[in-house]
Amino acid sequence: MNQSRAQHTPRGVGVMCDFHADRAENATLWDVEGRQFTDFAAGIAVLNTGHRHPRVMEAIAAQLGRFTHTAYQVVPYAGYITLAQRLNEIVPIKGPNKTALFTTGAEAVENAVKIARAYTGRAGVIAFSGAFHGRTLLGMALTGKVTPYKVGFGPFPSDIYHAPFPNALHGVSTAQSLQALESLFKTDVDPNRVAAIIVEPVQGEGGFQPAPADFMRGLRAICDRHGIVLIADEVQTGFGRTGKLFAMQHFDVQPDLMTMAKSLGGGMPLSAVSGRAEIMDAPLPGGLGGTYAGNPLAVAAAHAVLDVIAEEQLCDRAAALGQQLKTHLEAQRAKCPALAEVRGLGSMVAAEFCDPATGAPNAEAASRVQKRALDAGLVLLTCGTYGNVIRFLYPLTIPQAQFDAALAVLTQALAA
């Protein structure tokens, strides 16, 4: 099958594993040869409620028996409206709020920028180094990592600016990041022409870097001073991953708009933009939407996902599992000198690998650990601007015994 993949699909759709999925249940995946894997990638942060959660499956099956598509903008349905209402009530933005549904994370990001531009009548958008906001033209322009996301794909939309994201391990302080924004306003763009600042409260692809609280407060102050819309991109951080429903709840500031996707749909493609009603209402009727936006099956799944997160107390579970993982990783540091830092909020945990002598990022060490773990049946993902970070994205519903067994595999992979 690998040969046929190489023949029929382009190399640009890069693939990590050389085996092919057959079926999956909660935190376990089986390949077509019947081999079993513990899935700490969870479809890149999509399965906080696990593969095929029975409640999610039931909700999809019930919807499947009614209708699968009408195009919400043509014939609306109640599930979309009640999901919008639920999201309006739970996002950490003081209402009244409104929500529009889409299909992918990149689409949510694109639409949040459209909404901010329509509201402010301005064009500029500021994002951060190391950020990831998707692979569409605007999403990749906002993304702060060149290889592989931008190589060969320019020119990019204009009026996009980047400032450094704070990173204590690599010597960028909050003060320097905020100062860089002020410099940007002096050298590149008039703040009165900036529609939005978009920020991940914990950078995902960029290395599971939590934003420092004073940085987030600084961004809010800059946005307030200049009438800029603050967009929190919670596509990867949302729905319990960080130990709270949304990562912004770790901060004492509120965004104006929030993007969500991934675990919202429990395995179905669904994304959302929620935010202050007066901002959300800026685009003209017909300016937002999409043929598949807010697909009925995905909407039904999302309702079940929200129920499961609340009923199974998955935020608390994320905090407990994350603490166990961090303690476990810290205990391995003596045996693995390349393990430079263990960090994260809740279950959004990262292990960063650097050369112990020079402090230089060590992507080779990260991929060695990843490969050893995979050989032993544990699927891990890497991330980071230098590819030297392992991120942990297990389903929050993982049975305790399976989690403990995975940590034992990790110990072996780190020590070998």
Ligand SMILES: Cc1ncc(COP(=O)(O)O)c(C=O)c1O
């Ligand atoms: C923070 C963030 N924003 C946007 C995206 C893009 O989402 P999608 O791949 O669904 O378009 C991602 C995907 O990893 C992400 O992590």
